[in-house]
Amino acid sequence: MSTPQAPIAPPPVEEGAAARAGRSSHARTFSRGFFVKLVLVALIDAIGVYIVMAAIAEGNQAILWATVVLLAVTNWVYFTKRAVPLKYLLPGLAFLLVYQIFVVAYTGYVAFTNYGDGHNATKDQAIEALLVQNEKRVEGTSAYPLVVVERSGPLGGGELGFALDVDGEVRVGTAEDPLHDVDDGVVDDGTVTDVPGWTILTRQQVLERQRDVTGLRVPVSDDPEDGSIRTQDGRNGYVYRSSLEYDADTDRMIDTSTGVEYAPNAEGQFEAPDGTKLPVGWRVTVGFDNFVQAFGDTRYSTPFLKVLVWTLVFAVLSVALTFFVGLFFAVVLNDDRIKFRRVLRALLILPYAFPAFMSYLLWRGMLNRDYGFINTVLLGGVDINWLGDPWLAKVAVMGVQLWVGFPYMFLICTGALQSIPGDIVEAAKIDGAGPVRLWRSVTLPLVLVATTPLLISSFAFNFNNFNIIEMLTEGAPRFPDASVPVGATDILITMVYSISGLDGGAPKNYGLASALSIVIFVIVATISVISFRRTRALEDIN
Amino acid sequence: MRRSIPLVAAALGAALTLAACGGGDTDTEDTGAATEETGGAGEGGTLTVWVDETRQAAVESAAAAFEEETGTTVETVLKNFDDIRADFLAQVPTGEGPDLTVGASDWLGEFTTNGVVAPVELGDLAGDFEEIAIEAWTYDGQIYGLPYAIENIAIIRNTALADSTPATFDEMIAQGRAAGTTYPFLVQVGEDGDPYTMYPFQTSFGAEVFAQDAEGAYLPELELGGEPGTAFAQWLKAQADAGVLSTSMTYDIAVEAFKNGESPYILGGPWMLSTFEGMDLAVDPIPSAGGEPARPFSGVPGFYVNAQSDNQLIASDFLTGYMATEEAQVALYEAGNRLPALTAAADVASEDPLTAGFRVVAEDALPSPALPEMGAVWSFWGATEAGIISGSIEPVAGWEKMVTDIQAAIDAAS
Numbered sequence: 001m002s003t004p005q006a007p008i009a010p011p012p013v014e015e016g017a018a019a020r021a022g023r024s025s026h027a028r029t030f031s032r033g034f035f036v037k038l039v040l041v042a043l044i045d046a047i048g049v050y051i052v053m054a055a056i057a058e059g060n061q062a063i064l065w066a067t068v069v070l071l072a073v074t075n076w077v078y079f080t081k082r083a084v085p086l087k088y089l090l091p092g093l094a095f096l097l098v099y100q101i102f103v104v105a106y107t108g109y110v111a112f113t114n115y116g117d118g119h120n121a122t123k124d125q126a127i128e129a130l131l132v133q134n135e136k137r138v139e140g141t142s143a144y145p146l147v148v149v150e151r152s153g154p155l156g157g158g159e160l161g162f163a164l165d166v167d168g169e170v171r172v173g174t175a176e177d178p179l180h181d182v183d184d185g186v187v188d189d190g191t192v193t194d195v196p197g198w199t200i201l202t203r204q205q206v207l208e209r210q211r212d213v214t215g216l217r218v219p220v221s222d223d224p225e226d227g228s229i230r231t232q233d234g235r236n237g238y239v240y241r242s243s244l245e246y247d248a249d250t251d252r253m254i255d256t257s258t259g260v261e262y263a264p265n266a267e268g269q270f271e272a273p274d275g276t277k278l279p280v281g282w283r284v285t286v287g288f289d290n291f292v293q294a295f296g297d298t299r300y301s302t303p304f305l306k307v308l309v310w311t312l313v314f315a316v317l318s319v320a321l322t323f324f325v326g327l328f329f330a331v332v333l334n335d336d337r338i339k340f341r342r343v344l345r346a347l348l349i350l351p352y353a354f355p356a357f358m359s360y361l362l363w364r365g366m367l368n369r370d371y372g373f374i375n376t377v378l379l380g381g382v383d384i385n386w387l388g389d390p391w392l393a394k395v396a397v398m399g400v401q402l403w404v405g406f407p408y409m410f411l412i413c414t415g416a417l418q419s420i421p422g423d424i425v426e427a428a429k430i431d432g433a434g435p436v437r438l439w440r441s442v443t444l445p446l447v448l449v450a451t452t453p454l455l456i457s458s459f460a461f462n463f464n465n466f467n468i469i470e471m472l473t474e475g476a477p478r479f480p481d482a483s484v485p486v487g488a489t490d491i492l493i494t495m496v497y498s499i500s501g502l503d504g505g506a507p508k509n510y511g512l513a514s515a516l517s518i519v520i521f522v523i524v525a526t527i528s529v530i531s532f533r534r535t536r537a538l539e540d541i542n
Numbered sequence: 543m544r545r546s547i548p549l550v551a552a553a554l555g556a557a558l559t560l561a562a563c564g565g566g567d568t569d570t571e572d573t574g575a576a577t578e579e580t581g582g583a584g585e586g587g588t589l590t591v592w593v594d595e596t597r598q599a600a601v602e603s604a605a606a607a608f609e610e611e612t613g614t615t616v617e618t619v620l621k622n623f624d625d626i627r628a629d630f631l632a633q634v635p636t637g638e639g640p641d642l643t644v645g646a647s648d649w650l651g652e653f654t655t656n657g658v659v660a661p662v663e664l665g666d667l668a669g670d671f672e673e674i675a676i677e678a679w680t681y682d683g684q685i686y687g688l689p690y691a692i693e694n695i696a697i698i699r700n701t702a703l704a705d706s707t708p709a710t711f712d713e714m715i716a717q718g719r720a721a722g723t724t725y726p727f728l729v730q731v732g733e734d735g736d737p738y739t740m741y742p743f744q745t746s747f748g749a750e751v752f753a754q755d756a757e758g759a760y761l762p763e764l765e766l767g768g769e770p771g772t773a774f775a776q777w778l779k780a781q782a783d784a785g786v787l788s789t790s791m792t793y794d795i796a797v798e799a800f801k802n803g804e805s806p807y808i809l810g811g812p813w814m815l816s817t818f819e820g821m822d823l824a825v826d827p828i829p830s831a832g833g834e835p836a837r838p839f840s841g842v843p844g845f846y847v848n849a850q851s852d853n854q855l856i857a858s859d860f861l862t863g864y865m866a867t868e869e870a871q872v873a874l875y876e877a878g879n880r881l882p883a884l885t886a887a888a889d890v891a892s893e894d895p896l897t898a899g900f901r902v903v904a905e906d907a908l909p910s911p912a913l914p915e916m917g918a919v920w921s922f923w924g925a926t927e928a929g930i931i932s933g934s935i936e937p938v939a940g941w942e943k944m945v946t947d948i949q950a951a952i953d954a955a956s
Contacts, residue, residue, distance in 0.1 A: 058637075117914060117955070120656035121635035129657025129849055136683055143665045203612070207587055210855040232663050232858040279914075280657040299950065370790035387733055388789060388932050476733045478925040480935055483947045485921040498921065504627075505921025507652075507914065507955040 041078050045071060070094060111514035112285050116500075117507040119268050119281045126282040127246050130253065130270070133280070134244040138227045141239040145190055148206050148213055148234055149198040160209070162218045162229055162237055163192045163200070170195060173218040179229065206234045244278075253278060290515035300499060303479055303486040308523075310394070311463060311491040318401045318462040319455055325402060326409025327447070334417045345414070352407030360471035363400045367472075388477055390488035397489050400472055401462075408458075409451075416450040417443070456531045463524050469494045492520045588615045589856050591845075592630070592643035594623035600877040601644075604870040608860050616860070627652075634658035634850050641851040642860070647678035647842040650686055650912035659686050660849040662858055667866055675883035677758060678842035678909040688861040689844035690871055691880035692888075695739060695811045696838070696903040697826045698818070703806035707826035711743070714829045715786060718806055725805040727786060730793040731931055735924030739809060740778075741839050745908065747774040747832030751919060752911050760911045762952070766923075767945035770832070775930055775941035777831055782931040789932045812879045812900055825899025827906075840907035842883060918951040 048071040055064035074094075077086045113119075121129075144164040149172060151159045161174035163185065170185025170192055186194040194200070206213055217228040220239055227241035245254045253262035253270045262270035262277075268284035269277045295301050329348055333341050351359065366373040367386040375384055386396045420443060428442050469475060475490035475498060484499050485506065497503050500513030593601050598618055605616035619640060621629065627649050633639040635658070645653075653659040661684040668676050668685065675689035697707050697714075703721045708714045718726025730736055737744075741751075749770035753763040781787045797817050800808040808814070809828065828836040845865060847857050864870060871887035874880075881901050882888045892898040910916075926944040929935030 117652060117917070118655045120631060120658070125635055125850070126657055129654075132660055132849065133654060133657075133682065133684065137663065207612075207614075207856060210587075211852060214854045232854065233862060234855050234859070236663075236665055238663055238665065279655050297954070299954070368790050368792070368795075370788060371795055385932070388934070474734060476925075476928075477932075477934060478929065480929065480940070483943075483950055485925060487925075501917065503921075504917070506951060507917045508628075508631075509955075 037078060041075060044074060048074075066097075070097075107514045107517060110510055111290055111518050112287060113283050113511050114268060114281075114286045114289070114509075115283045115511050115514075116509035118279065119283050121282055123264070123268070123282040126268075126280045127253075129280045130244055130278055131242065131246060135230075135240050135242040138239045138241050141227075144229070144237045145192075145235065146229070146231060146237040147192045148201045148231075149195055150201055150205075152197055152199050160212055160216055161198065162216065162231065163195045163198065164229065164237060165190060165192050172198060173229070175216055175218060178219040178221050203234075286511065290511045291519075293512060294516055294519065299483040303482045303484065303490075303495070306479070307486060307490050307492055307495050310489070314394075314397070314401075314491055315459050315463040315465075317398055318405060318465070319459045321398065321402050322405035322458075323409045323413075323451075323455060325406040326411075327413045329406070329410050330413035330417055334414065348410055349407045351403055352411070356404050357467050357471055359404050360400065360468055363396075363403075364472050367396055387473055390477055393473055393477060393489045397468065397472060401465075401468055404468070405462075412451050412454055413447060416447040419450065420446050452535045453532075456528055456535070459531070460524050460528055463491070463527075464493045464520065465491070466493045466497065470497070492516070492523075496520070587853055587856055588617055589642065589853055589860060590617045590619060590640040592621045592626055592640045593618045594621060594626070594644055596878045597644055597874060600870070600873040601865075603873055604864045604867075605860075608864045612856070612859070614856050614860075630846070630848075631656055631658055634848050637850055639848045639850065641848055641853045641857045642845050643848070644843065645687070645846045646910075647689065647844065648910040648912050648916060649846075650679065650681050651914040652917060653846065654681050654686065655914045658849050660847045660851070660854060661686050662688060662847055662861060664688070664862060664866070667862055670866070670885055671883050672885055672888060672904075674840055674904065674907065674909060675842045675844075678840070678912070679844055680759070681912055687844045687846045688865055689842045689883035690865065690874050691843050691878065691883055692840055692901075692904050693811055693813075693843065693880045694838045694840040694900060694904050694907045695742070695809055695828070696900050697828055698800070698808050698810055698814060699824045699826055700800070700803060700806045701822045701824050703803065707807065707824075707829060709829055711746075711829045711831035714807060715784075721806045723803065723805050725799060726807075728791070728796040728800050728805045728808040729787065730791055730796045730810075731787055731789050731928060732792045733789050733928055733932075734921075735789075735926070735928035735931070737920065737923040737927055738839060740927055742809075742828040742836035743777070743831040744771075744774045745838075746828075746830040746834050746836040747771075747777065748834050749774050750908065751923075752913060752915070758909075760909075760913050762913055762915045764945060764949060764952075766919075766948070767942060771945065772938045772941050773832060775926075775937035778927060778930045779933075779937040782933065787931050789928050812881070812897070815879055815896060823896060825896045825903070827903050835906055837906050837908050838903065839910040840904050841910045843880070844883070915952045915955075918955060919948050922948050922951070 048067055051067045052064055052071075055061075055067065074090065077083045077090050144166060146162045146164045149161050149163045151161065151174070159174055161172055161177070162179075163170055163172045163182070164179065165187050168187055170182045170187060171179045172182050172185070172195055173179035182195055182197075184194075184196045185192060192200070201209075213234055214230070214232060217230050217240075218237075219228045220226040225241070227239045229237040230240050231237045243255060243257055245256050246252075247254060250261075251264060254260070255262070260272050260274075262272050265271040265277075266284070267281065267286070269281035271277045293300070295304070332338065333345055333348075338344070364387070367375075369375060369383065369385050369388060372386070374386065375382055384392065386392050424442060424446075425438065428438050433441065469489055469491055473487070473489040475485075475487035475494050477489075478485065478487040486495050486499065490498070496513050496516040498505055500506070500510065500516065501508040502510075502513060589605075591601060591605070598620055602616075602618055605618065608614060609616055621643075623644070626643055626645060630639055630643050630645070631652070635656075639658070650659070664671075664676075664685055671689060672692060675692055676685065679685050679687055679689050699707055703723060704717055706717075708717055715726045730739055744750075747770045749768070750765045752760045753765045754760055778787065796808060797810070797814055799805060800814075801818055801821070815823075828838060830836045845861055847854060847861070851857060866884060868884060868886045868890065871882040871884040872890050875882045875887060875891045875897075879897075881897055881904060882891050888901065892901050922944050926935060926940055930937050930940055
């Protein structure tokens with residue numbers, strides 16, 4: 001293909017130089033370059049080893065092995081002479097792995113889990129949370145000032161216990177040994193100051209062993225019904241009784257007062273035989289449930305079609321409108337006869353220089369029905385419900401999109417127009433082409449060849465243009481007949497955002513959100529692939 | 543030198559990539575180091591606290607005393623208040639959350655269902671707090687943190703334009719019209735509705751959002767519907783037709799108009815006061831629209847303890863010993879203008895007549911429900927109110943459909 005592609009063609013690479021570099025590898029010649037490389041790779045290795053150690057400390061196998069493999073590959077690639085192309089590709093591949101493949105794979109994984117409200121963590125954390133939540137202070141018991149003590153002597157030394165001041169009497173106990181009186185304990189000003197056979201821990205020592213101290217339960221008596229003493233601040237103890245117990249052998253949660261056993265169910269919750277569930281659950285894989293819910297639940301599937309259609313219309317119109325307006329101005333300002341071209345071009349690019357999300361918020365204010373600039377000043381006080389009427393809201397969205405988007409198209413069209421070689425135009429003129437013919441057969445096709453890939457990516461971008469919808473209308477006005485918070489200007493991505501509860505308007509459901517994102521991805525990918533095929537056909541015409 | 547360019551690029555690329563994956567691990571390393579420090583002599587460990595902008599200074603001043611006495615380092619991390627809820631939920635299970643965070647009481651249901659917060663034993667201290675504050679922070683019989691303020695809405699009156707706030711809504715509107723200002727009364731609605739601000743009017747019709755048991759704890763049974771609910775919906779429609787309520791009236795517009803003296807009354811919270819500085823104001827109870835008392839929601843911000851924190855002892859020490867003091871609570875009041883949750887501090891703050899005005903309304907307020915089910919309510923509720931006010935939704939049928947939809951959303955989530 002010999003068509004000029006100046007705006008997007010890569011700069012020529014000195015292949016000879018690269019090849020030479022590979023043949024006389026730095027690994028063999030101890031030149032200055034070799035030492036530079038040595039230092040840089042050593043630096044990467046150092047960072048890698050740091051990450052490996054951190055991953056070991058966290059117990060994160062996935063990051064650990066990914067880092068080890070990446071490091072090994074990096075070292076091999078830069079010290080072998082056989083992997084010349086990889087030396088160039090590796091950084092890109094590493095970025096691809098971390099920023100793309102991992103994210104996509106993780107989204108895919110979440111789509112098959114019930115990650116969301118009530119299933120936020122691991123099973124161990126859920127068990128821990130349930131136990132903590134159901135350990136309650138026994139009503140009517142008072143607070144005991146306590147100190148944390150450690151058994152002295154070689155036998156049993158280090159065992160922690162609590163020493164309590166109960167009305168001037170000192171009582172002491174450990175996790176194994178219920179509270180009992182100590183004869184020679186000294187209480188001074190409401191604090192236990194001396195317990196024979198025990199060392200009183202200083203504040204520092206208590207803080208050093210926080211986990212042990214807050215985890216310590218000292219039974220009040222041999223009868224577990226009496227509850228046990230625990231402390232949260234190391235100074236005051238209260239009597240607690242737990243109404244739930246976890247039996248690790250049978251994997252059951254047992255309600256100590258009723259004896260009901262809760263067994264883990266397939267949804268990641270503890271469930272009693274009668275169907276009651278304990279509130280805190282954990283994340284489990286649920287197969288295709290999220291996809292089934294997305295399409296099987298009529299609350300979602302009914303508005304889905306409407307939203308899909310509007311999303312397509314929005315994305316196509318966004319690209320088409322901005323492109324034609326941008327192209328129009330580009331052509332007009334490309335004509336030498338226009339005066340002040342630079343100034344005009346700068347003015348036209350202005351909306352592009354302004355942060356888009358600011359524009360959306362400003363427009364939202366300007367489109368306010370009663371107080372907005374558009375209605376009160378520009379239209380002289382008419383009552384047009386721009387953001388409240390389903391059709392007008394769509395018009396408003398397209399209008400703002402046009403304002404924000406055309407400068408980009410104007411820029412790329414200007415670039416494409418200016419890159420058309422003068423000799424082609426001249427040749428066409430010599431062949432007898434008039435202005436219309438020249439435009440239709442030479443200029444437009446050349447501009448399209450250069451800009452079509454950008455138009456397709458612009459389509460893909462607008463398909464998921466979350467910002468404009470969320471900042472301008474938040475999907476409003478709502479469909480009056482829908483049973484989920486979805487509205488007339490919602491596109492797929494904002495619909496996902498609201499029905500999966502990410503905006504705080506519904507219980508969060510990351511699993512459902514991921515499943516819907518995958519569906520959106522499939523739609524965008526399909527359309528893009530088809531469009532790129534068509535683009536190739538367009539190039540063949542030339 | 544051309545040959546070395548790819549190499550440098552590669553090294554930089556790989557370094558950045560690795561640094562990017564390592565970002566999270568750095569934090570872990572910090573926590574690890576902190577735990578080790580705890581093990582070292584003469585150090586009291588590190589406590590990480592998430593705070594928002596208004597609260598940062600007050601927390602830091604309480605922390606200074608704490609640091610001095612215990613040797614613990616308190617690290618405050620500035621967060622956007624709106625981000626805290628989601629970030630805390632996401633980070634605690636990974637072990638990277640803070641030890642303590644500022645938060646609102648109505649996040650409690652979601653936090654306990656997800657097991658990210660630990661109960662705090664306030665012991666006898668609980669009695670020193672305003673009852674509604676403790677009530678709001680109690681879930682299933684346990685207190686999950688330390689409340690520091692109580693916030694609710696009330697009528698803020700421009701004393702130059704009206705000398706009193708009548709007891710009923712219609713009288714207030716009449717008096718507002720008599721004042722000859724652009725608006726008889728200002729209240730924010732917005733395109734998405736604002737059920738929080740509308741709630742006192744709704745309760746004056748007797749339609750509360752969830753049922754309460756004998757002790758005032760919320761039950762997950764919707765009470766929005768029925769006769770009182772539809773009566774409120776019709777009232778909304780009538781007020782919209784009369785031009786009192788409008789979806790174009792956003793927070794910014796309402797506050798600006800009140801500031802410019804365009805209305806004697808605005809329904810709002812203590813957060814508005816700093817905007818109205820220099821005006822002669824009074825804070826009055828909300829007039830009843832439906833005959834029963836108009837009771838707003840009361841939100842109770844406070845501090846949560848991370849359930850996975852390794853520093854729970856220091857954390858509860860800091861909360862009960864340093865943040866539950868009159869000094870700290872007054873400092874928080876001065877920072878954020880919200881009525882303190884600690885009774886002694888609230889008494890000090892009530893010397894300001896405006897705060898005292900909010901306190902009177904707070905006595906009759908309803909705690910914002912902390913039920914996890916509440917998450918399913920807001921968005922339908924707001925959209926329906928906005929729809930009724932803008933005229934796109936028929937009041938009675940629309941309200942009933944809203945109740946059905948909320949119930950369906952709750953059922954689907956459980």
